[in-house]
Amino acid sequence: MKKIVLLLLLFLFIFSGGCWDRRELNEHAIILGAGVDRRADGACELTLQLARPGAFGGGMEGGGAGNVILGQDVVWVVSAAGEDIYDAQRDLARQVSRHLYWSHNALLVFGEGLARQGVREATNFFHRHPQSRETMWVMVAEGTAKNVLQSHSELEKTSAQAIGFLARAKAGHAVKFIDLIKDLASPGANPALTRLELVKQGEPQGPGTEKKYEHKEVVFTGTAVFRDDKLAGWLDKQETRGLLWLRGEMKKGVVTVPSPVEPQKKISFDITRSKTKVEPFYDGGTISFLVKITTEGNLVEQQSKEDLLAPGVLPELEKRLAEDIEERCRAALEKAQGEYGTDVFRFGEAFHRKYKKEWRELKNRWDEEFAGAEISVTARVRIRNTGLLTRRASLKR
Amino acid sequence: MLAQVVLATAVLTAPSLPIAYAGQDAWLCILLAGVGGLLIACLMVNLSRRFPGETLFEYLEDILGKIPGKIVSFLYLWFFLHIVTVVVREFGALLNPIFLPETPLVVIHILALAPVAYMLWQGLEVMARTNEIFASLLLFGVILVILAAPQIKLTNFLPVLDAGPVPLLKGTLAPLAWFGELITVAVFLPYFNRPRDGYRIAGLAVCMITFMLGLAVFLTIAVFGPYVPASYLFPTFNAVRLIQLANFVERLEILVVVIWVAGGLLKIGAFYWIIVLGAAQTLGLRTYRPLILPVGVIILALSFIFHRNNLEMVRYIGLTWPFYGLTHELLLPLLLFGTALLRGKRRKKK
Numbered sequence: 045m046k047k048i049v050l051l052l053l054l055f056l057f058i059f060s061g062g063c064w065d066r067r068e069l070n071e072h073a074i075i076l077g078a079g080v081d082r083r084a085d086g087a088c089e090l091t092l093q094l095a096r097p098g099a100f101g102g103g104m105e106g107g108g109a110g111n112v113i114l115g116q117d118v119v120w121v122v123s124a125a126g127e128d129i130y131d132a133q134r135d136l137a138r139q140v141s142r143h144l145y146w147s148h149n150a151l152l153v154f155g156e157g158l159a160r161q162g163v164r165e166a167t168n169f170f171h172r173h174p175q176s177r178e179t180m181w182v183m184v185a186e187g188t189a190k191n192v193l194q195s196h197s198e199l200e201k202t203s204a205q206a207i208g209f210l211a212r213a214k215a216g217h218a219v220k221f222i223d224l225i226k227d228l229a230s231p232g233a234n235p236a237l238t239r240l241e242l243v244k245q246g247e248p249q250g251p252g253t254e255k256k257y258e259h260k261e262v263v264f265t266g267t268a269v270f271r272d273d274k275l276a277g278w279l280d281k282q283e284t285r286g287l288l289w290l291r292g293e294m295k296k297g298v299v300t301v302p303s304p305v306e307p308q309k310k311i312s313f314d315i316t317r318s319k320t321k322v323e324p325f326y327d328g329g330t331i332s333f334l335v336k337i338t339t340e341g342n343l344v345e346q347q348s349k350e351d352l353l354a355p356g357v358l359p360e361l362e363k364r365l366a367e368d369i370e371e372r373c374r375a376a377l378e379k380a381q382g383e384y385g386t387d388v389f390r391f392g393e394a395f396h397r398k399y400k401k402e403w404r405e406l407k408n409r410w411d412e413e414f415a416g417a418e419i420s421v422t423a424r425v426r427i428r429n430t431g432l433l434t435r436r437a438s439l440k441r
Numbered sequence: 442m443l444a445q446v447v448l449a450t451a452v453l454t455a456p457s458l459p460i461a462y463a464g465q466d467a468w469l470c471i472l473l474a475g476v477g478g479l480l481i482a483c484l485m486v487n488l489s490r491r492f493p494g495e496t497l498f499e500y501l502e503d504i505l506g507k508i509p510g511k512i513v514s515f516l517y518l519w520f521f522l523h524i525v526t527v528v529v530r531e532f533g534a535l536l537n538p539i540f541l542p543e544t545p546l547v548v549i550h551i552l553a554l555a556p557v558a559y560m561l562w563q564g565l566e567v568m569a570r571t572n573e574i575f576a577s578l579l580l581f582g583v584i585l586v587i588l589a590a591p592q593i594k595l596t597n598f599l600p601v602l603d604a605g606p607v608p609l610l611k612g613t614l615a616p617l618a619w620f621g622e623l624i625t626v627a628v629f630l631p632y633f634n635r636p637r638d639g640y641r642i643a644g645l646a647v648c649m650i651t652f653m654l655g656l657a658v659f660l661t662i663a664v665f666g667p668y669v670p671a672s673y674l675f676p677t678f679n680a681v682r683l684i685q686l687a688n689f690v691e692r693l694e695i696l697v698v699v700i701w702v703a704g705g706l707l708k709i710g711a712f713y714w715i716i717v718l719g720a721a722q723t724l725g726l727r728t729y730r731p732l733i734l735p736v737g738v739i740i741l742a743l744s745f746i747f748h749r750n751n752l753e754m755v756r757y758i759g760l761t762w763p764f765y766g767l768t769h770e771l772l773l774p775l776l777l778f779g780t781a782l783l784r785g786k787r788r789k790k791k
Contacts, residue, residue: 174539179685222665222683229668397599 070097073142076119077204079189080166081155083125088166089155090132091123091190093204094140095148119202121194129169146175151204152182152221153189153240159268159275163235164228171225178222181211183238184268184275192240195262203262211238214296216264217284227270231407232392234270236287239278241265269379271386271411279379286376289337289369290389290421292320299341299425301364303348304357312345313365313427324395326402332418333391337369342429351435358427366423373421387414460612460658460676465598465667468658470612475651477613478620481770482643485623488778489630490639497627498722504781513773514723518716520769524622525712526744527754527762529553532705533744534751535675540698550741557710558737561717562730565632568710575703581696582653586660588684588693593663614763620650621770628715674751713740 077093096118122139126132133144152170154163170176185192197206211218219237227235242260267279267287279287288294300312318339325332343352343361350357380388392410396403406413460467492500497517502510533549541549560568602609626643633642661676664683670676678697685691717736721729748754 174542178679178683179691222669225669226666230666393596396603397596400600400603 071143072145073140074145075149076202077151077153077193077207078149078170079123079153079155079185079193080129080158081188081190082158082161087125087127088129088132089123089125089190090129090136091121091193092136092144093151093193093202094120094122094144095202096120119196119204121190123190129166146173147177149176150180150208152180153185153192154182154237155185155189156187156275158189159184159237159270162273163224163270163275164273167221167225167228170221178220178225180221181208181238182219182221182224183207183211183240186239186241186265191242192262195242195260197261207240207262210264216281217267217288217291217293218264227390228273230390230393232387232394232396232403232410233390234272234386234388234411236270236279236291236388237268238264239266239268269384269386269388271384276384276386277379279376282372283376283379286372286374287380287388289318289320289373289423290322290335290376292318292322294318294320294339298344299365299368301361301368303346303350304360304364305350306348309348310345311343311348311361311364313341313425314344315339315341316428317341322389322391322394324391324398326395326399328402330418331395331406331413331416333394333420335373335419335421337373337421337423338426339365339369339423340426340428342431343427344431346436349436349439352430353435362425362427365425365427369423369425370421373423377419377421381415381417381419385415386411391417391419460662460667460670465600465662466602466609467612467662467667468598468655469602469609471616471651471655471658473609473613474616474620475647475655477617478623478650479644479647481621481774482623482626482647483640484774484778485627486630486639486643488774488781489627491781494631496631496718496722497624498719501777504777504784511723513777514719516773517769518719518723520765521712521716521719522740522743523747523765525709525716525740526747527758528705528708528712529740529744530748530751530754532701532709534754535678535698535701538751547741547745550744553706553709554713554737554741557706557713558733560710561714561733565714568707568714571710572707575707578700578703579653581700582656585681585684585693585696586656588686588690589660589664589680591686592680592683593660594666595663597662597666614767615759616654618763618766618770619654620647621766623647624770624774625711625715627774628718674755713737716740 074095074097075092076095079091081089081091083089122136124132124135124139126135136144154166158166170180171178193203195203197203200206200209210216216238217236219235224235224237227233240262241264243263243265244260266281267284269276269279285294285297288297294315295318297315298312299315300310303309303311318337318341321336321338323334323336325334346352352358352361377389380386387410391414392407396407489495489497489500492503495503498514501514501517504510505513529550532553533546536549537544537546560571623643623646626639626646630639633639657677660680661670664680665676670679673679678694681697682692682694684693713733713736717729717732720732720736721727726732748757
């Protein structure tokens, strides 16, 4: 009896081997970046940047522009249109020989056209899909998302990777998918996403590139500002700095101001840490906010001649830097309050925290209230270090 | 062990419901529910201690008499059957769409029930010892919260008491019904090594559950804020997905699945055991072993009949379960307790 059972088990093991959902690595098409556009006829266009694992091999030059030298493309960009995103993805399944695999997707790009009509519908697929991650970066392309994904990076293996590194390095205002969702769901905030643009950037040099060609690299050029889920407009690089200060997300960055003594010469300050405190005030009629920014950092470049060791010079400089920060914040506020009428700074949430009863009435027309709010920004800067020099060394004294 | 009975599934799904009602104050719901749970647990321990050595199903007959006792016993059996089917379905709801999308649900359910059935065949002690190993996995939960620290924003909890008392109480109902699952103490108590410690153990279980559920709710709100998590099927799971440390400590959700599978199996085991034991005692059988297979098949079938899809399950947990559960967990025990007091029933001293 026991032997029969054993035999039966053995039989089972041999013939029922494997699992239902097994899928080998080489059956996957790994998605590195995804883009969604709205076509003129209303259809959704999904563009995917797929990894070509064969071309990733090598590693003889340790990454870099291997794809150019070897004549091997590292990625394959495909796109298809459908009634919604999943429909488009099904359509892609007819073109791509492998099973589309979302887990490694690190980038979601919305085309400008889609963003103007609203991104809310376009988020659901990515949130519902078990493979897709909430930690991917979400950005808006100037023009179409397809264009951005079709570009390539000179330094990194793919443009999606390059964008990911830029975002991680806090080169601009970068937002993860989950933050977009939170801002969409919150009545006291509006989303602001990175703006991507293709810019002609440098010339590739070296023995492999005798044949010069036009190269356009993806660059962060500011911020896309939303009102609810619709793109309202853009913030340029300077205003984006203001946005970061006001959101309290300024982690790295440089502030350059004219020297107090010689206005045509500049002094630069590198931020190491920063804190933003937003306090709302409401007297039943007018809403006002007091924003306090405290920043620490180092002096990194000084073109002017003043002696930093002299008393009063550093505090004066700190004051100038603070004024510059306030100026940038005001520029961002002006655009958001005046031109676009949208609270992308999450001030509504700060208001909600302090005035929970009043919030219930105000939250449905918060953006209008925000546009009329009085907001004053005060910054305080502390210079902690000045690099390896104290005063300038190259001056004849 | 008792704690595990409640925790296993609640810890993943818990945050959705109270957050849906009470927003950022959901953690208060859990605390309130914890207090309620403590009362329920004490009630049951007190009741059980009047009948030392007897399980709920045995002393039901002592309190109510033979026939009514059996009827109420069946009511409870049916109730526990409901619980176990939800657990089985929840078990599948996580594994099926996310990790094994093409495997038929029924296979996952069978795979969940088969080892449990084997465990029951081996007896309660095997289950208890398995639990000791699995319970240590809950430590992972605490570690995960620490790892999620960079994503946590404490300002998400402000303002406190935003929604007012009514949503708060609404949000408390569902967790309270989970705590109510502690009435199982009435079945486990006679099998404790030291039944005298009933209060202490039940109290400890409530504390543990409150802590872990509180932690889950805390994590979810701290990471997602008050608006988003109400739409999630498994908010804790989604919260853990966000953990990203130093660019290489990420995608830790598999740990959650480990906890989930281990806890789910034990929870299924506990209720499965209660059902077969209760059925055997009600029917007057000497051993519950012959019931394991038929009950398993019934559970399997009902897990599909009761919940045709995951949304039906979610609706059931959110809307039906709090009232249905509390009827059996609070109302009936209270009635029983009253009757027992009135009729002055105690187990005859030997």
